[in-house]
Amino acid sequence: MTSTTSSRAEDKDKQQEVGLPSQHGPAPAPDPDRAFSDDCETLQKKYRHNVIWLGIINFLSGHHNVIWLGIINFLSGLLIFVFHLINIEALVSMGLSAGLTVYVYNATESDAAFDGGVMSWTLLTFAVVTPLSASIGMAFNRRELALKYFKTFQSTLVQLYLAHATWDWPKRREPESGRMSSSNAVDWEKYADSDIGISLIDELRMYLLLPTSTRARHRVLPNGMKEAREIEEVSSRIHTSMIARMGKFSKQCEFLKLQGLPGNEASRIRQWEQFIIDAIEGLRLVKSYRTPQALRSYSRILSVIVPPFFCPYYADLARSTGSLGLGIFYAILTALALTGLFECITQLEDPFFGHASLDGVNVEKELGPSVRDNLLALRRQNFPDAPPFQAQAKHAFSYSMAN
Numbered sequence: 001m002t003s004t005t006s007s008r009a010e011d012k013d014k015q016q017e018v019g020l021p022s023q024h025g026p027a028p029a030p031d032p033d034r035a036f037s038d039d040c041e042t043l044q045k046k047y048r049h050n051v052i053w054l055g056i057i058n059f060l061s062g063h064h065n066v067i068w069l070g071i072i073n074f075l076s077g078l079l080i081f082v083f084h085l086i087n088i089e090a091l092v093s094m095g096l097s098a099g100l101t102v103y104v105y106n107a108t109e110s111d112a113a114f115d116g117g118v119m120s121w122t123l124l125t126f127a128v129v130t131p132l133s134a135s136i137g138m139a140f141n142r143r144e145l146a147l148k149y150f151k152t153f154q155s156t157l158v159q160l161y162l163a164h165a166t167w168d169w170p171k172r173r174e175p176e177s178g179r180m181s182s183s184n185a186v187d188w189e190k191y192a193d194s195d196i197g198i199s200l201i202d203e204l205r206m207y208l209l210l211p212t213s214t215r216a217r218h219r220v221l222p223n224g225m226k227e228a229r230e231i232e233e234v235s236s237r238i239h240t241s242m243i244a245r246m247g248k249f250s251k252q253c254e255f256l257k258l259q260g261l262p263g264n265e266a267s268r269i270r271q272w273e274q275f276i277i278d279a280i281e282g283l284r285l286v287k288s289y290r291t292p293q294a295l296r297s298y299s300r301i302l303s304v305i306v307p308p309f310f311c312p313y314y315a316d317l318a319r320s321t322g323s324l325g326l327g328i329f330y331a332i333l334t335a336l337a338l339t340g341l342f343e344c345i346t347q348l349e350d351p352f353f354g355h356a357s358l359d360g361v362n363v364e365k366e367l368g369p370s371v372r373d374n375l376l377a378l379r380r381q382n383f384p385d386a387p388p389f390q391a392q393a394k395h396a397f398s399y400s401m402a403n
Helices: 002-018 032-046 052-061 066-085 088-107 122-166 178-182 188-193 198-208 222-258 263-288 293-309 311-321 324-349 369-382
Strands: none
Touching: 066 324, 088 293, 088 311, 088 324, 122 188, 122 198, 122 222, 122 263, 122 293, 122 324, 122 369, 188 369, 198 222, 198 263, 198 369, 222 263, 293 324, 311 324
């Protein structure tokens, strides 16, 4: 009887330990993760526009109908085109194309033998459109490469912090081994704070948000070259500081080895340090080296001056259709298409200016408060009694490499 009662008590304790409701006890507290699940389900139901059947149902019910969404998306695309893809070069090319079209139309009004339709579009296709398309592909691949480096940097930095903050190496039948063996001599909270990586994140963010120093003016104009030297001087100092911080990570790994961390676990930490350095160096190279400067200069010039040279074709189109306005519109449309393509390249040339361009990487978001909050959340989880995290300099952890 006594054994039965004790086993029931143990089962009850196990149920309460894992969060299961007992037969006679109160119901468990609400799962906080359920709130996230409910929010996700609500958003999925509210903004699921791209399914045809749901679109029809929403249209019939009057909520988010597909016609209205189509109009909104078209207007949004038009605003993006106007505010992000039309620049001074586009205006110059459109003005030249329209002006020369009017001039040729009036100059050949009495020339019955004039035939502007014989002009071939081969030059425009192979000399302008093909290089522009290739440049866009190269620029987009650089952005995707930068995103991969961001992924590696963020995930490895989190794992590196957890290794220094939580890894233990107790020996069998020795409960006081591992971290516990030096708990009286080492303040593991301060040790982990010195390894939290927030300063490294801040420096990498500052480095990537520096102005670009690889444009054409930085190569050929005196003022541009001076600007490039000033930017490169600052970037070099930040880069040196980041590498020095990685050296601090290395010393802390050696400290863990002196405390008894096995060599195989230390080797894994070393590998993660290499991953972080690889990501930093990869981001640095993407920042410093861009798509071919000669190809960009070539595309910039031809996208502006080639469309106006087709003014005889536009004038012939206007005469054939009896509408000068149609010829001018076609001339403007051609110039706008080519200069818009080149502006797409410019938007992606420096992939780290996501706050100022459409498709760049948002460095402030990827290396901003969200990453800092993730690390601090892990700190609160592992050191719940620790005071709020302050500047790393105030939590400097000094240790000796001697036994």
